[in-house]
Amino acid sequence: xxxxxxxxxxxxxxxEAPVELRCNYxxxxxxxxxxxxxxxxxxxxxLLKYLSGSTLxxxxxxxxxxxxxxxxxxHLRKPSVHISDTAEYFCAxxxxxxxxxVTFGTGTKLQxxx
Amino acid sequence: DVKVTQSSRYLVKRTGEKxxxxxxxxxxxxxxxxxxxxxGLGLRLIYFSYDVKMKEKGDIPEGYSVSREKKExxxxxxxxxxxxxxxxxxxxxxxxxxxxPNTGELFFGEGSRLTVL
Numbered sequence: 001x002x003x004x005x006x007x008x009x010x011x012x013x014x015x016e017a018p019v020e021l022r023c024n025y026x027x028x029x030x031x032x033x034x035x036x037x038x039x040x041x042x043x044x045x046x047l048l049k050y051l052s053g054s055t056l057x058x059x060x061x062x063x064x065x066x067x068x069x070x071x072x073x074x075h076l077r078k079p080s081v082h083i084s085d086t087a088e089y090f091c092a093x094x095x096x097x098x099x100x101x102v103t104f105g106t107g108t109k110l111q112x113x114x
Numbered sequence: 115d116v117k118v119t120q121s122s123r124y125l126v127k128r129t130g131e132k133x134x135x136x137x138x139x140x141x142x143x144x145x146x147x148x149x150x151x152x153x154g155l156g157l158r159l160i161y162f163s164y165d166v167k168m169k170e171k172g173d174i175p176e177g178y179s180v181s182r183e184k185k186e187x188x189x190x191x192x193x194x195x196x197x198x199x200x201x202x203x204x205x206x207x208x209x210x211x212x213x214x215p216n217t218g219e220l221f222f223g224e225g226s227r228l229t230v231l
Contacts, residue, residue: 036220041224043118043204043206043223043224044204044206044222046220090156090157101159101162102159104158106155107156
């Protein structure tokens, strides 16, 4: 079984400032890691994922996340946020060895202030 | 693009009513899931299915049942709705993974917000 902790329920940040959304996980097996984004009144959509290989993964809209196995973390970062980044962000984990369930964190609401 | 369609965006039901939430995906995905989303609790898995006619309980199955008669359709049923089932319900689907039935990449519908009075 695995678990995901997102300690920050809300993160306010000024436009064009950098942001980091924290995610820590626990698991007894190797994992795949994900960040999903949910814009207001919409379902979730995949932002980026780590399956294997390079520990730094990037999204098409400027977000990046780094898999840190020793610290069991997968923090999401963006060097300069935009108003359109206002959304709720969910970290998720799944064990890499077949027939596993996806476990989600409780979410972090990013509020970008003009 | 994968499209996951949930039949109703908003529903209002009375306590004790039977409620059906329908979900259809159009990309031939093997796996389908029902989650509920509540503030501060994130997404919690209710039921999932890896194949037609197959279903597995998730973390919070009490008070719910599901049906998967066709590969593209996964229905969530509340046999007797209660006020504590007021929530946002999200359906998702995913492809079969190389090392098992789920790589973890989920495609979500837009959600069904259910209010039980």
